[in-house]
Amino acid sequence: MQTIQGLKLMTMEDADQLNEKENLKLFKKHIGHNLGKMLSMLGFADVIPVRANGMYITLNDGREVLDMTGHVGVLVVGHNHPRIINARRKWAEREGLETWKFFPSPYQAALCHNLSLVFPEDLEVVFFCNSGAEANEGAMKLAEKYAGPGRELIVYTDISFHGKTHATLTVSGSEKHQNHHFNQLENCTMVKYGDINDLRRVIEENMNSKGATRVGTFIVEAIRTEGVVIPDKNYFKEVRELCDQYDIVLIFDEIYTGFGRTGKMFAFEHFEVSPDICSFSKAFGGGKATFAAFITKPWIFNKAYSKMNEATLHSTTYNGYGEEIVSAMETMHIINDENLVSNSEEMGEYLLKRLEEVKNEFPDIVEYVSGIGLLTCIKFKSKTKKMVKLFSNRGGETIDKFITGAIITLLFKKHNILTFTPPHDSSQLLITPSLIINKKQIDFFIESLKEVLSENLWKVGFDYIKKLTPL
Known part of the structure; x- marks a missing residue:
């Protein structure tokens, strides 16, 4: 801590020493309680990123996470080029x-x-x-x-x-x-x-x-x-x-x-x-x-x-x-x-083709996929509305989060992949990786997504809903 006129100001070193619980506590207090709760529900508050390079984020528990978000389109050339x-x-x-x-x-x-x-x-x-x-x-x-x-x-x-x-x-x-x-x-x-x-x-x-x-x-x-x-x-x-x-x-x-x-x-x-x-x-x-x-x-x-x-x-x-x-x-x-515009076109076509595979393999879960270049999305069906309504009175938005919340959580916790849902449609994943992505990374994402969609999304989804609206 540094003291200025009696104030104990935190330093970068102090911030480095915060554990996950301390970090989340300060985040909820000073930045947003509900935002902190949402990040915690998805499993993102259980760790702290310590490094980022290219397509990957290194966490304080040693895991390397494949970033398929491009951090909302910002990371056109990857992390820390x-x-x-x-x-x-x-x-x-x-x-x-x-x-x-x-x-x-x-x-x-x-x-x-x-x-x-x-x-x-x-x-x-x-x-x-x-x-x-x-x-x-x-x-x-x-x-x-x-x-x-x-x-x-x-x-x-x-x-x-x-x-x-x-x-x-x-x-x-x-x-x-x-x-x-x-x-x-x-x-x-x-x-x-x-x-x-x-x-x-x-x-x-x-x-x-x-x-x-x-x-x-x-x-x-x-x-x-x-x-x-x-x-x-x-x-x-x-x-x-x-x-x-x-x-x-x-x-x-x-x-x-x-x-x-x-x-x-x-x-x-x-x-x-x-x-x-x-x-x-x-x-x-x-x-x-x-x-x-x-x-x-x-x-x-x-x-x-x-x-x-x-x-x-x-x-x-x-x-x-x-x-x-x-x-x-x-x-x-x-x-x-680095010819990234051409890579975006080529890898985007490949990613969309593989997302079509996912749609064809899981027609009961996936409603549609769409993409152009490395701007792609996959939208999930809200097939489970009647059951979810038994557990929540939050309406359609909460119901949509049932599937996507489960998928985002499982991709992150089990497969070390970061994905996100856009702010106006909770039933879809918006997939916008950095333009440096390659086929091997796309294949890893697709195979991991297939494994997640093959799992019991009910349990993860209901756990997610219960955290949002306690029984």
């Missing part, structure tokens, strides 16, 4: 300027140049920030400013997630059952994902006498992450045409799918279209920096922020720190040098 660590070390040893607030940064300029090369068309003006939600906030503000008065309507889709700030929650259709807790933006309208006629209806219903529509912005995920929902191949071509016709700013949210996740550098490339603004994060920092950005076309940015007094109309304190820039720059080089 040595090239990123080395780049950050070299930067730190320079003792250079970290906060480029008053000088034009050559490092930001170089990274922006690189981004303009990997993005299509004339997407080349970049704004750096810290999280996907912040990137989407900035993108929507830019679109609103560009559209101008009378064009304030923002359209979003029914299955979507763009963040948890007030604005991004408003345009997150998958959060609509939770949104009544919070204030929401006005002038936001939801349409059905993948339905061009629904989008056209909203545009035309909001036409004024001069032939202009109130719709100024359409924000959408090119591929919906949860459930891996892929629209008809012509959908986004028609979206692009509508947006061009009515001067609507098209924002593609590539927070999860960007930088190779779907087997192409960006998910929108599967549809041969390009956005007016694109937001990205997660993989951008290479798992070592909390980093995000949006990129846009110069004529959109210049029209929106054309005046000198508008140069900082949208800003943030942490606008591209040196170490974040270095991490992102090296990450992009690794993706290129």
Whole structure:
């Protein structure tokens, strides 16, 4: 402990000495009781990770765990890639300027140049920030400013997630059952994902006498992450045409799918279209920096922020720190040098093929599998609803957790594999490993999953439910 003005502050060494029970106690007290309980129920609080490299996490009990989550898509190049660590070390040893607030940064300029090369068309003006939600906030503000008065309507889709700030929650259709807790933006309208006629209806219903529509912005995920929902191949071509016709700013949210996740550098490339603004994060920092950005076309940015007094109309304190820039720059080089986009496509096809095997072998448990690149999922059936209802009054969400909770727990405890379920559908596993994964690791995961699905999920599932709702 270190003492500052009578306060006994814990040190890194003190944290290293915490055992599992002490760690969980502090976590529940200071971070979240129910979150700690949930992690404990899944078995994740019984151990403490002490090291992470590539596809694996080493625990304090000596086990090596295969990480099939990519930590929610962040670890595009795996845990602690040595090239990123080395780049950050070299930067730190320079003792250079970290906060480029008053000088034009050559490092930001170089990274922006690189981004303009990997993005299509004339997407080349970049704004750096810290999280996907912040990137989407900035993108929507830019679109609103560009559209101008009378064009304030923002359209979003029914299955979507763009963040948890007030604005991004408003345009997150998958959060609509939770949104009544919070204030929401006005002038936001939801349409059905993948339905061009629904989008056209909203545009035309909001036409004024001069032939202009109130719709100024359409924000959408090119591929919906949860459930891996892929629209008809012509959908986004028609979206692009509508947006061009009515001067609507098209924002593609590539927070999860960007930088190779779907087997192409960006998910929108599967549809041969390009956005007016694109937001990205997660993989951008290479798992070592909390980093995000949006990129846009110069004529959109210049029209929106054309005046000198508008140069900082949208800003943030942490606008591209040196170490974040270095991490992102090296990450992009690794993706290129190690051919990770191609590996994502190849390994994704193999993983999906093997998941289809699982579906065929366990038709009573598996409802469907879906995937593109290394964005894959497997959805389980809630066949046991009547029995589970005898043990719980929590409703459908708890019932869905019966199967997935059991599978996640058994994969972790018996097979040393880390998996997770997305926040809006507890009946599925979202499988998004780092893009460095190989066939041997995929085979190990699939064979382990088959063993788990062959086991008595009833006992594990009921134990899980009983912890959630004691009998």
